[in-house]
Amino acid sequence: RKEVEQDPGPFNVPEGATVAFNCTYSNSASQSFFWYRQDCRKEPKLLMSVYSSGNEDGRFTAQLNRASQYISLLIRDSKLSDSATYLCVVNLGGWAGGTSYGKLTFGQGTILTVHP
């Protein structure tokens, strides 16, 4: 079983559509969760952190269900500029020398294309 599993898509949606991405993770000890966005041949950029209570940032809503080990991302009113690969990221976390650091595991990404 993959540590972080996403539907690879691709998702092709018209402008204005609502689209939802799902992700599952296998390690119940995972500590924090993120969605990153990666444009073609560019570096990943943080879209948003994901909290159990659910969090919203404009048109983007993320949700975490720890019991089901499931993470979601909802994009409302899609824009052409939302076209990208969306990466589900899980942090197992590490601790050394009195400080923590990240141990991120990435999903393979979900490709979104928004068309006019």
Next chain:
Amino acid sequence: ETGVTQTPRHLVMGMTNKKSLKCEQHLGHNAMYWYKQSAKKPLELMFVYSLEERVENNSVPSRFSPECPNSSHLFLHLHTLQPEDSALYLCASSQYPSDIQYFGAGTRLSVL
């Protein structure tokens, strides 16, 4: 600009060459990371340095040798690479207690 700079952006090398990738972060972070992104595969964590000490080595072959001379700089020394090592190599940094990592633009490596 994320504050993490990687050089070179592109590199072509033969299997017998020795080269180094450089990463510099201007964010005052205390942890730095190397990742590999191959075609059609998820990003894979390679190495983690925390407070300039290597704390994670994710079963990376010895032909990849990291070095962290200070908290702002991270190198990845390459020697005797294989064609399957061709990939995008990404550097990232973070600062305790935040879990958020900021990525550089990457070095696209081709091994001939």
